[in-house]
Amino acid sequence: MTSRNQNNKHILNDFLGPNLGYLIDQFEKYKQDPLSVEEEMRSMFAEMDEADLYELEPSITGELNIQTVENEKMYAAIKLADQIRTYGHLAADIYPLGNHQPDKTHIDLESYGLSENDLQALPAGIISKNPMLVNKSAYEAVEYLKQVYTKKITYEFDHIHDSKERNWLVERIENNNNQFYFTKEKKLKLLNRLIEVEEFEKYLHKTFVGQKRFSIEGLDIMVPLIDEIIAKAVDGGADTINIGMAHRGRLNVLAHVLGKPYEMIFAEFQHAPNKELVPSEGSIGINFGWTGDVKYHLGLNRELKGINEKTVKITLANNPSHLEYVGAVVEGYTRAAQDQRNQAGYPSEAFESALAILIHGDAAFPGEGIVAETLNLSRLRGYRTGGTIHIIANNMIGFTTESYDSRSTRYSSDLAKGFEIPIIHVNADDPESCIQAALIAAEYRTVFQKDILIDLIGYRRFGHNEMDEPMATNPKMYLLVHKHPTVKDLYKDKLLTEGIANEQEIGELEKVIFQKLQDAKQKVSVNKDEEFLLPDPPDFDRITMKLETGVSMDTLKRMNEELLQWPEKFHVFNKLEKILKRRTTAFDENGKVDWALAETLAFATILADGTPIRFTGQDTERGTFAHRNLVLHDEQTGETFLPLHNLSSVTASFAIYNSPLTEAAVVGFEYGYNVFSPETLVIWEAQFGDFANAAQVMFDQFIAAGRAKWGQKSGLVMLLPHGYEGQGPEHSSARPERFLQNAAEKNWTVANVTSAAQYFHLLRRQAAQLTRDEVKPLVLMSPKSLLRNPLVASYGSELSNGTFEPVLEQFSFSRNDTQVERLVLCTGKIAIDIAEEVKGGEGFEWLQVMRLEEIYPFPTEKLKQLFAKYPNTKEVYWLQEEPKNMGAWTFVEPRINELTLNDIKVQYIGRRRRSSPSEGEPTVHKVIQSKILSAALSRSDEGGNRNG
Numbered sequence: 052m053t054s055r056n057q058n059n060k061h062i063l064n065d066f067l068g069p070n071l072g073y074l075i076d077q078f079e080k081y082k083q084d085p086l087s088v089e090e091e092m093r094s095m096f097a098e099m100d101e102a103d104l105y106e107l108e109p110s111i112t113g114e115l116n117i118q119t120v121e122n123e124k125m126y127a128a129i130k131l132a133d134q135i136r137t138y139g140h141l142a143a144d145i146y147p148l149g150n151h152q153p154d155k156t157h158i159d160l161e162s163y164g165l166s167e168n169d170l171q172a173l174p175a176g177i178i179s180k181n182p183m184l185v186n187k188s189a190y191e192a193v194e195y196l197k198q199v200y201t202k203k204i205t206y207e208f209d210h211i212h213d214s215k216e217r218n219w220l221v222e223r224i225e226n227n228n229n230q231f232y233f234t235k236e237k238k239l240k241l242l243n244r245l246i247e248v249e250e251f252e253k254y255l256h257k258t259f260v261g262q263k264r265f266s267i268e269g270l271d272i273m274v275p276l277i278d279e280i281i282a283k284a285v286d287g288g289a290d291t292i293n294i295g296m297a298h299r300g301r302l303n304v305l306a307h308v309l310g311k312p313y314e315m316i317f318a319e320f321q322h323a324p325n326k327e328l329v330p331s332e333g334s335i336g337i338n339f340g341w342t343g344d345v346k347y348h349l350g351l352n353r354e355l356k357g358i359n360e361k362t363v364k365i366t367l368a369n370n371p372s373h374l375e376y377v378g379a380v381v382e383g384y385t386r387a388a389q390d391q392r393n394q395a396g397y398p399s400e401a402f403e404s405a406l407a408i409l410i411h412g413d414a415a416f417p418g419e420g421i422v423a424e425t426l427n428l429s430r431l432r433g434y435r436t437g438g439t440i441h442i443i444a445n446n447m448i449g450f451t452t453e454s455y456d457s458r459s460t461r462y463s464s465d466l467a468k469g470f471e472i473p474i475i476h477v478n479a480d481d482p483e484s485c486i487q488a489a490l491i492a493a494e495y496r497t498v499f500q501k502d503i504l505i506d507l508i509g510y511r512r513f514g515h516n517e518m519d520e521p522m523a524t525n526p527k528m529y530l531l532v533h534k535h536p537t538v539k540d541l542y543k544d545k546l547l548t549e550g551i552a553n554e555q556e557i558g559e560l561e562k563v564i565f566q567k568l569q570d571a572k573q574k575v576s577v578n579k580d581e582e583f584l585l586p587d588p589p590d591f592d593r594i595t596m597k598l599e600t601g602v603s604m605d606t607l608k609r610m611n612e613e614l615l616q617w618p619e620k621f622h623v624f625n626k627l628e629k630i631l632k633r634r635t636t637a638f639d640e641n642g643k644v645d646w647a648l649a650e651t652l653a654f655a656t657i658l659a660d661g662t663p664i665r666f667t668g669q670d671t672e673r674g675t676f677a678h679r680n681l682v683l684h685d686e687q688t689g690e691t692f693l694p695l696h697n698l699s700s701v702t703a704s705f706a707i708y709n710s711p712l713t714e715a716a717v718v719g720f721e722y723g724y725n726v727f728s729p730e731t732l733v734i735w736e737a738q739f740g741d742f743a744n745a746a747q748v749m750f751d752q753f754i755a756a757g758r759a760k761w762g763q764k765s766g767l768v769m770l771l772p773h774g775y776e777g778q779g780p781e782h783s784s785a786r787p788e789r790f791l792q793n794a795a796e797k798n799w800t801v802a803n804v805t806s807a808a809q810y811f812h813l814l815r816r817q818a819a820q821l822t823r824d825e826v827k828p829l830v831l832m833s834p835k836s837l838l839r840n841p842l843v844a845s846y847g848s849e850l851s852n853g854t855f856e857p858v859l860e861q862f863s864f865s866r867n868d869t870q871v872e873r874l875v876l877c878t879g880k881i882a883i884d885i886a887e888e889v890k891g892g893e894g895f896e897w898l899q900v901m902r903l904e905e906i907y908p909f910p911t912e913k914l915k916q917l918f919a920k921y922p923n924t925k926e927v928y929w930l931q932e933e934p935k936n937m938g939a940w941t942f943v944e945p946r947i948n949e950l951t952l953n954d955i956k957v958q959y960i961g962r963r964r965r966s967s968p969s970e971g972e973p974t975v976h977k978v979i980q981s982k983i984l985s986a987a988l989s990r991s992d993e994g995g996n997r998n999g
Contacts, residue, residue, distance in 0.1 A: 740785020
């Protein structure tokens with residue numbers, strides 16, 4: 052090697068063995084286009100001759116002198132080895148039913164112009180650093196690589212760009228670190244677990260004929276595989292394991308991984324009251340909430356004894372039929388378990404303390420867009436969880452749809468390649484290979500704190516839900532399935548052949564497990580006439596919702612001063628600094644607190660009370676409308692500074708993150724975070740309220756109904772900018788009608804407030820309720836143009852006194868209440884539009900406007916009191932800017948009619964029914980908006996269009 056290349060010699064030596072082919076490929080790319088390779092390689096290749104690639108250290112190549120071998124043969128051998136690593140999976144024996152032809156075209160010697168003699172003349176060291184291959188030939192090394200990459204377990208990692216990860220995977224896979232792992236004791240334990248899994252399913256099948264259970268059969272090894280992952284995680288310091296999965300195999304995982312007693316599961320099949328079976332479990336059973344859910348949707352939280360008697364909390368998340376959506380929720384659980392929130396600043400992360408395991412369906416993984424959204428969170432600072440272990444429960448079919456109709460990729464796992472996630476394909480009929488996959492996955496996650504995926508390829512022994520007949524739709528597949536032995540029988544035969552166990556011992560194991568199932572069944576009530584009643588929801592009406600949320604003026608002033616301090620050498624953008632410094636007068640005699648400052652002070656006081664806050668959303672740090680600016684940026688260095696992190700007497704964390712351009716996964720994540728960390732005020736903000744449309748599954752299936760179905764409490768806050776301001780159909784409506792349609796049983800609060808003080812008190816009320824029984828999610832139609840409207844700003848005294856009021860009266864001037872003949876009820880921005888029209892209200896003594904700040908729970912008692920003040924009322928109107936079939940009208944109409952005096956029926960003022968939320972032309976919007984306001988403010992004898 053020339054002297055000018057001596058500095059690169061040690062780098063070349065690092066690429067010997069399994070990486071030399073990779074290096075040569077990169078060099079070939081460099082010759083075509085230098086910019087196509089990474090900068091480190093570019094600088095190295097710039098000073099290299101092509102011959103340098105073949106000048107190798109004699110200590111590596113053994114006694115043979117590589118320079119005497121024809122370079123073309125050596126290159127071909129290196130290329131062959133590299134292709135085995137890259138394409139060996141195509142030839143691997145990973146399909147239990149044997150219904151896929153292996154593709155060996157990439158790994159045949161002839162394809163590279165090589166013969167066995169050519170490889171015998173080359174040392175193994177040019178293609179592998181495996182110590183087992185020292186003094187072996189390249190032919191033996193190639194045969195070894197074929198064995199490693201084309202058996203019942205195989206790997207895909209060519210899509211990973213980081214050379215350290217690639218090197219680690221090659222070494223871990225090829226050095227066979229598991230060869231001494233499967234002792235006799237380990238094998239017998241594995242067989243026993245497989246017997247438990249199979250006997251449980253058989254017992255359910257025979258005992259509860261025709262009932263849905265979505266059995267695990269065909270993927271039985273999934274339970275021992277999860278066992279192994281959990282054991283390794285706990286050994287590495289984890290005390291929290293969170294699992295998300297759909298229906299397939301769920302009951303078996305509940306029974307054997309989480310230890311849910313058999314008798315509880317049997318009671319759910321038999322519709323027996325199962326809460327009394329195991330009193331120590333509290334309310335665990337088919338009805339966590341008051342409506343309950345089907346048994347194969349239910350989750351469980353258990354604390355189990357792990358390694359060294361360490362207590363481990365294992366959670367299987369409740370999951371509706373929307374398949375992959377639970378993955379984002381489980382990631383939120385896990386980040387909540389990892390974050391340390393008892394300090395000022397951002398929470399510190401302890402990734403080793405909690406692990407997420409997500410079990411996917413082979414049709415759903417590529418089919419559901421939420422999967423890609425959730426994978427995208429995995430490396431983001433606000434959402435990462437230190438690596439998730441994914442398992443595709445791959446039975447090669449989705450309901451009745453086979454793979455060729457359900458995806459456009461070879462493997463169901465191919466989506467993961469875009470996120471540089473290593474993939475392990477393994478045959479579910481080979482238990483020991485599956486355990487090997489679990490070990491590698493757990494180690495990789497620990498070392499690199501990244502996601503890894505196990506594609507567990509099996510089959511489905513019965514139809515989709517045991518009531519289906521698969522021969523009607525998938526006859527070719529099920530002819531194979533019906534003849535195929537179970538994995539328990541296959542492994543039993545293997546151990547019998549190896550002399551590890553005998554028939555008598557195995558028979559005893561099966562008897563013990565069957566008897567355990569029988570004994571559990573006997574504990575379940577058999578009184579079929581017993582009435583099975585659903586419990587009533589909590590009586591939230593008896594709970595006092597009125598909380599004093601004011602903060603002393605001295606505290607507010609001190610906090611405001613601290614929030615306007617930053618390091619002397621920190622350069623805030625000049626225009627922004629001037630805007631922020633205006634807040635110094637907010638608590639002066641004539642000063643006012645605008646929306647953004649009220650929010651910041653609410654956060655500051657909540658943190659001072661010891662409540663952590665997590666706040667995420669699209670552009671949330673600054674705010675979509677440039678009003679918030681909780682994260683300041685040095686205009687010279689780009690460094691950031693958070694005033695809320697530097698307040699005195701704060702002992703709780705404040706985390707704020709700009710989210711990816713994702714709604715469904717992020718909302719699910721924040722919901723999960725809040726459920727797992729109920730003492731934290733968790734807030735998600737949509738860029739515009741209607742963007743929440745993309746998270747509708749999360750709102751409907753989890754947030755609105757989670758407590759009724761599963762007893763799963765949440766205090767999640769959702770800020771949805773809403774208001775008709777001429778910005779068109781997609782930037783006007785947060786679709787309040789959808790949230791109101793789902794409003795029942797005090798499941799959440801839907802609000803649309805019109806003053807900074809109301810927002811301040813509402814946030815503080817929410818924080819105060821987090822650990823109380825009445826806690827519920829808060830859906831807030833937040834403002835856009837009103838953020839800077841003077842009529843929304845509040846005096847400091849309004850923050851220091853009082854509490855949140857569900858209804859506000861618009862006009863407070865002195866008058867005789869008997870003069871009022873018309874009541875106009877409305878909510879949100881249109882109330883401010885009216886205030887701008889009528890100024891102080893003089894000349895409108897005949898009118899009173901009532902703002903519903905809280906639409907649900909509907910403020911019945913408060914409105915009764917207010918209506919009683921105006922005995923001469925002749926007209927009651929509901930005013931809204933949304934179309935008649937949208938907004939709050941259909942929700943409030945029957946409720947107002949129950950309250951009005953003298954049998955007066957509420958009438959509607961607003962836009963007519965429409966299919967689109969808003970006009971697209973700003974001028975048209977203004978005309979219609981003006982007509983609506985005019986109708987509300989015109990006396991009846993003056994006419995006016997009541998429908999826009």
